[in-house]
Amino acid sequence: MSALSRPARRIAAAALGGLALVLVACTPEVNVAAPGPAEASGIAVSGTGTASVKPDIALVNLGIEVTSPTVAEARSKAATTMDALTKAVKGKGVSDADIQTQFFNIYPQYGPPTPTTKAGTPEIVGYTVNNQVQMKIRNLDSVSDVLDTAIAAGGNSIRVNGLQFTVEKPDQYLAKAREEAVQNAKARADVLAKAAGVKVGAPRSISESSGGFPVFDKLQAAPSVPGGRGGGPTPVSPGEEQLSVSVFVVFEIER
Numbered sequence: 275m276s277a278l279s280r281p282a283r284r285i286a287a288a289a290l291g292g293l294a295l296v297l298v299a300c301t302p303e304v305n306v307a308a309p310g311p312a313e314a315s316g317i318a319v320s321g322t323g324t325a326s327v328k329p330d331i332a333l334v335n336l337g338i339e340v341t342s343p344t345v346a347e348a349r350s351k352a353a354t355t356m357d358a359l360t361k362a363v364k365g366k367g368v369s370d371a372d373i374q375t376q377f378f379n380i381y382p383q384y385g386p387p388t389p390t391t392k393a394g395t396p397e398i399v400g401y402t403v404n405n406q407v408q409m410k411i412r413n414l415d416s417v418s419d420v421l422d423t424a425i426a427a428g429g430n431s432i433r434v435n436g437l438q439f440t441v442e443k444p445d446q447y448l449a450k451a452r453e454e455a456v457q458n459a460k461a462r463a464d465v466l467a468k469a470a471g472v473k474v475g476a477p478r479s480i481s482e483s484s485g486g487f488p489v490f491d492k493l494q495a496a497p498s499v500p501g502g503r504g505g506g507p508t509p510v511s512p513g514e515e516q517l518s519v520s521v522f523v524v525f526e527i528e529r
Contacts (some may be wrong), residue, residue, distance in 0.1 A: 316478055317466055317525045321459025322518060323451040329439035329512045332417045335376065336424055337406035337433035345380060345401045352403040355431050362427035363409060366420045372410035379404045406435065414439075418507045425508075439512045451519040452482065459523040467527070475526030483520050 338356045342348035360373055385399035409424075411417050417437070425432050441447065460474070467474045 315527055317463045317474060317527060318522070319459045319462040319466065319525070320520060320522050321455045321457070321462060322520050323454030323456070323458060324519075325447045325451040325454070325517045327441055327444075327447050327515050327517045329414070329441055329515075330412075331440060331442050332411040332414060332510075332512070333436075333438045333440065334409045334411060334417075334421060334424070335406065335435040335437075336409065336428070337377070337404060337435055338428055338431045339402060339404050339433050340431050341383060341400050341402040343400050345403075348401045348403040349380065352405050352431070355428055356405050356407070359424050359427040359432070360407070362423045363420055366423050367413060367416060368409050368411060368420060372412070374408050375405070376408050377404065377406040404433075406433075414512050417510050417512075421508050421510070437510065444517070447517050448519060451517055452521070455482075455519050455521040456480070456523065459521055460525075463523070463525045467525075473528040475528040478524045478526055481522045483522070 336359065338352050338359065340348050340352040340355065342351060363373070364370070380401060380403050382398045383400040383402055384396040387396065409420070411420055421434075421437065425434065463474045
């Protein structure tokens with residue numbers, strides 16, 4: 275086969291180029307793009323509900339702390355005193371099931387440095403036993419009497435670490451607060467919808483946030499005299515608090 279002449283090759287190249295342009299022009303254009311986010315719609319509001327709460331139990335945290343030259347002596351004295359304390363409060367109506375050990379610890383006591391003390395090795399001069407319990411008092415009218423009885427039984431070894439009032443079963447109060455919170459959110463949505471010229475539809479989503487059930491610290495220590503229960507009973511007051519629940523609701527829009 276004879277080679278094409280130079281003019282013939284030029285004509286063939288031009289023809290092929292034109293064919294390529296025709297093919298490209300006839301190919302349909304394809305664009306690949308991620309779909310945009312759906313347009314959000316709805317009325318988003320928050321609501322708050324509250325419920326008045328009267329505590330029905332008291333939680334008393336008491337401890338016995340004894341320091342003696344030996345571990346055995348400190349433990350024995352602490353055990354004897356704690357036994358006397360628990361027997362005394364049981365006599366005031368506190369049941370075994372409502373007394374729970376919270377903490378027990380034994381640690382050494384170190385004396386000040388002396389000329390005979392080696393550097394870095396302080397001398398142990400005694401041991402301290404700390405035994406703490408929590409008592410649940412169900413009769414709130416007896417809280418003051420139970421507390422004073424425990425203090426008298428513990429003597430100088432007693433440590434009162436706190437008195438708290440709370441509700442043992444808060445579900446009924448939480449339910450009331452939740453209902454009020456949703457109603458409050460609906461009322462806010464109605465105001466916004468009226469201003470915008472639309473109507474409030476069904477709730478699309480509801481979420482709740484709350485700060486937990488409150489615990490009320492109400493202890494006031496009354497003056498006392500050594501070895502007795504002088505100065506009158508320790509005044510305590512359960513009081514009343516507000517339980518709060520917040521909700522966030524998104525309502526549909528009806529036009």
